[in-house]
Amino acid sequence: MEHVVKMEGITKEFPGVVANDKVDFDLRKGEIHALLGENGAGKSTLMSILFGLFHPDEGKIFIRGREVRINSPRDATKLGIGMVHQHFKLVHNFTVAENIVLGEEDTKNGLLTMEKSIRRIEELSKLYKLKVDPYAKIEDISVGQQQRVEILKMLYREADILILDEPTAVLTPQEIDELINILQSLAKEGKSIILITHKLKEIKLAADRCTVLRLGRKVGTMNVKKTTNEKLAEMMVGRKISFTVTKKRAKPKDVVLQVENLRVHNQETKKDLVRDMSFEVRKGEILCIAGIEGNGQTELIEAITGLRPIDEGFVRLNGRDLTHASIRERSLAGMAHVPEDRQRHGLVLDYPMEYNLILQQYFEAPFQRRGFLQFPPIRKYSEDLIGSFDIRAGEGAISIARNMSGGNQQKAIIAREMSRETNLLIAVQPTRGLDVGAIEFIHDLLVEQRDEGKAVLLVSLDLYEVMNLSDRIVVIFEGENVGEFDPDKVDERELGLYMSGSKRREAS
Amino acid sequence: MKQLWIKTLERIGRKPTRIEATSSVMAIICGLLFGLALMIVVNPAQAFPGFFTVITGPFQEGMRSLGNMLYFGVPIILTGLSVAFAFRTGLFNIGATGQLTMGALTAVYIGVNWGFLGPFHWVVAVLGAMIAGALWGAIPGLLKAFRNVHEVVTSIMLNYVAMYFNTMIILNFLYDTQASRTAHPLPSARLPVLFLQNVFPGSRANIGIFIAVLFVAIIHIVLKKTTFGYELKATGFSRDASRYAGMNEKRNIVLAMIIAGGISGVAGAMMYLIPGRHLPYETILITEGFTGIAIALLGLSAPIGVLLAGLFYGALHQGGTYLQLYDFRPEIIDIIIAVIIYFSALSLFLQKIVRTFINKRTKASMGLSEEVEAR
Numbered sequence A: 001m002e003h004v005v006k007m008e009g010i011t012k013e014f015p016g017v018v019a020n021d022k023v024d025f026d027l028r029k030g031e032i033h034a035l036l037g038e039n040g041a042g043k044s045t046l047m048s049i050l051f052g053l054f055h056p057d058e059g060k061i062f063i064r065g066r067e068v069r070i071n072s073p074r075d076a077t078k079l080g081i082g083m084v085h086q087h088f089k090l091v092h093n094f095t096v097a098e099n100i101v102l103g104e105e106d107t108k109n110g111l112l113t114m115e116k117s118i119r120r121i122e123e124l125s126k127l128y129k130l131k132v133d134p135y136a137k138i139e140d141i142s143v144g145q146q147q148r149v150e151i152l153k154m155l156y157r158e159a160d161i162l163i164l165d166e167p168t169a170v171l172t173p174q175e176i177d178e179l180i181n182i183l184q185s186l187a188k189e190g191k192s193i194i195l196i197t198h199k200l201k202e203i204k205l206a207a208d209r210c211t212v213l214r215l216g217r218k219v220g221t222m223n224v225k226k227t228t229n230e231k232l233a234e235m236m237v238g239r240k241i242s243f244t245v246t247k248k249r250a251k252p253k254d255v256v257l258q259v260e261n262l263r264v265h266n267q268e269t270k271k272d273l274v275r276d277m278s279f280e281v282r283k284g285e286i287l288c289i290a291g292i293e294g295n296g297q298t299e300l301i302e303a304i305t306g307l308r309p310i311d312e313g314f315v316r317l318n319g320r321d322l323t324h325a326s327i328r329e330r331s332l333a334g335m336a337h338v339p340e341d342r343q344r345h346g347l348v349l350d351y352p353m354e355y356n357l358i359l360q361q362y363f364e365a366p367f368q369r370r371g372f373l374q375f376p377p378i379r380k381y382s383e384d385l386i387g388s389f390d391i392r393a394g395e396g397a398i399s400i401a402r403n404m405s406g407g408n409q410q411k412a413i414i415a416r417e418m419s420r421e422t423n424l425l426i427a428v429q430p431t432r433g434l435d436v437g438a439i440e441f442i443h444d445l446l447v448e449q450r451d452e453g454k455a456v457l458l459v460s461l462d463l464y465e466v467m468n469l470s471d472r473i474v475v476i477f478e479g480e481n482v483g484e485f486d487p488d489k490v491d492e493r494e495l496g497l498y499m500s501g502s503k504r505r506e507a508s
Numbered sequence B: 001m002k003q004l005w006i007k008t009l010e011r012i013g014r015k016p017t018r019i020e021a022t023s024s025v026m027a028i029i030c031g032l033l034f035g036l037a038l039m040i041v042v043n044p045a046q047a048f049p050g051f052f053t054v055i056t057g058p059f060q061e062g063m064r065s066l067g068n069m070l071y072f073g074v075p076i077i078l079t080g081l082s083v084a085f086a087f088r089t090g091l092f093n094i095g096a097t098g099q100l101t102m103g104a105l106t107a108v109y110i111g112v113n114w115g116f117l118g119p120f121h122w123v124v125a126v127l128g129a130m131i132a133g134a135l136w137g138a139i140p141g142l143l144k145a146f147r148n149v150h151e152v153v154t155s156i157m158l159n160y161v162a163m164y165f166n167t168m169i170i171l172n173f174l175y176d177t178q179a180s181r182t183a184h185p186l187p188s189a190r191l192p193v194l195f196l197q198n199v200f201p202g203s204r205a206n207i208g209i210f211i212a213v214l215f216v217a218i219i220h221i222v223l224k225k226t227t228f229g230y231e232l233k234a235t236g237f238s239r240d241a242s243r244y245a246g247m248n249e250k251r252n253i254v255l256a257m258i259i260a261g262g263i264s265g266v267a268g269a270m271m272y273l274i275p276g277r278h279l280p281y282e283t284i285l286i287t288e289g290f291t292g293i294a295i296a297l298l299g300l301s302a303p304i305g306v307l308l309a310g311l312f313y314g315a316l317h318q319g320g321t322y323l324q325l326y327d328f329r330p331e332i333i334d335i336i337i338a339v340i341i342y343f344s345a346l347s348l349f350l351q352k353i354v355r356t357f358i359n360k361r362t363k364a365s366m367g368l369s370e371e372v373e374a375r
Helices: A043-050 A073-078 A096-101 A114-127 A143-156 A173-188 A200-206 A229-237 A297-305 A327-333 A342-346 A353-357 A375-388 A406-418 A436-451 A463-469 A492-499 B002-014 B016-042 B044-055 B063-088 B096-113 B115-147 B151-173 B208-225 B227-237 B239-244 B249-272 B288-298 B303-320 B331-345 B347-366 B370-374
Strands: A003-014 A017-028 A032-037 A058-063 A066-068 A081-084 A161-165 A192-197 A209-214 A217-223 A255-266 A271-282 A286-290 A312-317 A335-338 A424-428 A455-460 A472-477 A480-485
Touching: A003 A043, A003 A192, A017 A032, A017 A043, A017 A058, A017 A192, A017 A209, A032 A043, A032 A173, A032 A200, A032 A229, A043 A161, A043 A192, A073 A081, A081 A143, A096 A114, A096 A143, A114 A143, A143 A161, A143 A173, A173 A192, A173 A200, A173 A492, A192 A200, A200 A229, A209 A229, A217 A229, A229 A436, A255 A297, A255 A455, A271 A286, A271 A297, A271 A312, A271 A455, A271 A480, A286 A436, A286 A463, A297 A335, A297 A424, A297 A455, A327 A335, A335 A406, A342 A406, A342 B239, A353 A375, A353 A406, A375 A406, A406 A424, A406 A436, A424 A436, A436 A455, A436 A463, A455 A463, A463 A492, A472 A492, A480 A492, B002 B016, B002 B347, B016 B044, B016 B288, B016 B303, B016 B331, B016 B347, B044 B303, B063 B096, B063 B208, B063 B227, B063 B249, B063 B288, B063 B303, B096 B115, B096 B151, B096 B249, B096 B288, B115 B151, B115 B249, B208 B227, B208 B249, B208 B303, B227 B239, B227 B249, B239 B249, B249 B288, B288 B303, B288 B331, B303 B331
Parallel strands: A017 A217, A032 A192, A032 A209, A081 A161, A161 A192, A286 A455, A286 A472, A335 A424, A424 A455
Antiparallel strands: A003 A017, A003 A058, A058 A066, A209 A217, A255 A271, A255 A312, A472 A480
């Protein structure tokens, strides 16, 4: 078996952190090799080293048997290594073809000649079944198509070692299937593929082998066919993980949140971002808004929580009209909000943990007296939360939020919002980008909140999460409610059709 | 010795504020070295004694020069505090000069015309200056909060409005035609010298230094201990997060600019309620407002830091007054200060240097840090 990539004893240290500790990795020709690990396990660092973004402190890299030094992505490209980053690096107002040739343009007398390039792009897309329109602008095509453009970009540069960083995070189930098909046909053509991911299901479907990293060290390389998801998860986290959320049947009671004919309009594009949206959330249930990113979920939640004005319709909490109430009024009326963008909205990143944990309550007793902050109660409160929610921060209550890992930042927000006296918890993608251990923890907490009698409104892009956690599902497509479902009576495939707009039914 | 050195570096490296403070000190050292080089070029023979005099300025004539250091520092501490306070709220108050001008004009107007106030005369003049500066600061604050007009643009413009307004008012109402300059405030409006004349005999020190320290203390407490300061800093760090938390950012922006303007206004009163100083009626911008920006930078936007940086400025300024003895123009001091400002503007770059230096030196002795375990 020929090894196209062999990395030996790779060590990379950042100030205070060993990101990779003597990691070995090898990639065989024509295989799909998954790289699995929690956040901060060192997957991205290892691949960044292979792609020339970082230099290892120690270790050797062999490409096709020859030892190499990769000093920059340019070197990597020359060696036939291509990478699709988690966040696509495309120029939005350029066409597909322009993006693909960017940096490698064919010119004649200093002028661009696109015809030849476009012919090659068409050949490539036919060969690998990567259907795209070379003349379409990036901003007009779907995320799934943008990803194909990224893959074509690598193939155009004649890469035969392809690295994909979390490629499925933004795709619908149907698009994921297509991607896996594409990857498998690429592998059949002799390309070698590295798939960075923390989704076990996809590894099972797509990969031949899987290397697991934990805390910068390699745990092992497994043949995917001969192992189980449970085993992989255990290797990744270092302990046993339960995949299914254990919860009792919901016992929904009184209506807590009532959203009626809500409309959010964008003045600039003259488009409705949310249109005629109605639903209600009851005490003791988890209602999940499912949909593909960018279908109005963000705007819907911003309108409900007061971050964005409502153009039409009503929002009521426990019967009280909050349509035009301020954010503070809503919060005091009993709304807790775990925001979508935890770093932008959820935390003051330069504040210490204790300040962040009182962000919604700093003006209330006992944290405030006569306009002065009361430091001993603040410290005590934050230490209590840090303990009970297992928030790991280097310096405890005084750790600056910015220096903490994403998972712990999210735990802090969740701790703050769940520990308040509220009757509605709104959580937007609470587990995005987190590892299985943290996801399990947060899922359990959400169910716990429900069982304690709160109404939970969950927005998620992750169908697995939707199916597992919710008591009721509302699918949103282009800002509209296109169907309400019972998770026991619908499957992911069916939901996917509604999410992509291929099917719809009037809300009941 | 080497152990101690590495320990010190480690201590500095542990906290970002310490790294920032180190970079401020580096900016000062670079500025001073540049000044020395300049003096060597201009007049090699006198350069070293002259330079020595500059850096020992406050101690040249005992308590007198020390008192003058305080005197020169006062307006700069206040304008620096004004800029720093606004900055902590995420606002760049480049209009300290205009607010200072309006404060000075109001103080002089009251000082000249309201003699009937008797012993309260100077107090009312200072309060008037504060109110005038606050109102002047409120304009960019309101425009920012409700119309989203950038405060840098509006406050720069208002500097010029204040400058011309100042000239207009002085020439129409406050002009002393006999001396052909701005009328002088009545003796009752002068800032009291208190006991300072005994402590610092022959110096120009007055109550101003206490007022400046008082403001530093108040702002320090507001920022550190109050919910208001908590909100202001949160707004400054992250407008989005503070909005999410339901803070009234519009109100906070306006209030922050009012307070910043008020402090700059007081600086204006401190500069011209003094015997022998005349508010210029020419159309020139008063530079103390701009120096305040540099002092805020140098003092890392922290009240205590601003106090120290302002006193340092006062010391340099006092040192500069001796330079003529060595055949130098006192303007060299302004050049040195300008260079220090340049280097403090490069503070991010300097911080990076400090950080790499510390990492290099301490890495060997550090081993694995706690952060790894924390993950």
